[in-house]
Amino acid sequence: MKISKLLSLAALALVVPSMVQAQDLMAREAKADFQLKSSNVVKIINQAKAHEEASYAKNIYGNHWNNDGVNVYKGMAKPEELVINLKDFSMPIKSRVVTSKYGYRPRFRRVHYGLDINGCTGDTIYAAFAGKVRVRKYDAKGFGYYIVLRHNNGLETVYGHLSKQLVNVNQEVKSGQPIGLCGNTGHSFGSHLHFETRVLGEAIDPALMFDIAAADVVADTYTYRSSGNHKAPAATVAEPVLAQAKSAQETAVVQPKAEKQAAKRTAAHSSKDKKHKVQKGETLYSIARKHNTTVAEICKRNRIKESSTLRLGQSLTVK
Numbered sequence: 406m407k408i409s410k411l412l413s414l415a416a417l418a419l420v421v422p423s424m425v426q427a428q429d430l431m432a433r434e435a436k437a438d439f440q441l442k443s444s445n446v447v448k449i450i451n452q453a454k455a456h457e458e459a460s461y462a463k464n465i466y467g468n469h470w471n472n473d474g475v476n477v478y479k480g481m482a483k484p485e486e487l488v489i490n491l492k493d494f495s496m497p498i499k500s501r502v503v504t505s506k507y508g509y510r511p512r513f514r515r516v517h518y519g520l521d522i523n524g525c526t527g528d529t530i531y532a533a534f535a536g537k538v539r540v541r542k543y544d545a546k547g548f549g550y551y552i553v554l555r556h557n558n559g560l561e562t563v564y565g566h567l568s569k570q571l572v573n574v575n576q577e578v579k580s581g582q583p584i585g586l587c588g589n590t591g592h593s594f595g596s597h598l599h600f601e602t603r604v605l606g607e608a609i610d611p612a613l614m615f616d617i618a619a620a621d622v623v624a625d626t627y628t629y630r631s632s633g634n635h636k637a638p639a640a641t642v643a644e645p646v647l648a649q650a651k652s653a654q655e656t657a658v659v660q661p662k663a664e665k666q667a668a669k670r671t672a673a674h675s676s677k678d679k680k681h682k683v684q685k686g687e688t689l690y691s692i693a694r695k696h697n698t699t700v701a702e703i704c705k706r707n708r709i710k711e712s713s714t715l716r717l718g719q720s721l722t723v724k
């Protein structure tokens with residue numbers, strides 16, 4: 406096959422916005438006066454793809470690169486919408502057992518910004534995607550020994566409580582490359598991997614992207630929206646979670662302020678009111694049925710929305 410034909414094939418296979426870069430690469434290769442092998446074409450395509458992906462992250466983060474910590478982007482504008490390519494995903498640890506989910510932990514009155522995945526000290530920790538090591542630090546009161554990677558797909562991932570870090574800052578890594586060893590350093594009680602996914606410092610529930618139990622991605626892409634499609638689960642995953650999502654009415658978020666106000670008003674109700682303490686597995690619908698009333702009636706009495714998530718032990722006025 407002639408070089409020109411191979412090049413046009415390569416060009417066809419490239420779905421690259423930065424065609425100039427691709428052409429540069431091809432021109433460089435073409436200069437060499439030899440018959441272009443198909444392996445060379447593959448190499449060119451891969452190089453062009455890497456360029457494309459790296460420039461995708463560059464579009465998001467610009468020249469903002471520092472080695473100081475996890476969220477170093479305060480005040481930086483976020484893109485309205487961002488499609489993150491997840492195809493290249495590698496499991497960060499061999500274990501598929503999530504021991505703690507992302508979300509608000511009432512017991513500690515703070516948000517857990519990642520997933521805890523079970524592991525033994527010394528288990529290898531792998532880069533979830535290709536990219537570059539942005540942070541390699543020690544945080545005695547928090548992450549312990551930790552690593553932050555910036556990936557070409559625009560995501561940043563955090564790996565906390567490591568016993569050992571195996572990569573250095575500014576080092577390029579491939580997807581699935583060992584970057585550390587699992588441990589129990591920092592604010593941790595037992596060996597595990599604390600794994601976070603972030604866009605411009607903003608934490609996103611990794612479970613929206615990865616099915617750890619299945620060692621797979623949820624879908625080939627994840628669409629981040631600055632308006633906050635990812636924020637709902639963050640607030641709803643109050644532990645323990647009630648109401649398994651059967652319908653929209655059972656899943657949406659309780660605004661803590663509204664909740665407090667509702668509780669105050671509930672407390673102000675007369676003693677004639679019939680109360681119901683929320684039990685495990687209950688929904689507004691099941692409670693309404695139990696007390697022979699309607700969801701709308703309960704919502705009205707408690708000044709909550711049909712979309713509110715219930716808490717274990719929450720007291721509702723039902724009649």
Ligand SMILES: [Zn+2]
Nearest residue numbers: 519520521599
């Ligand atoms: Zn954690």
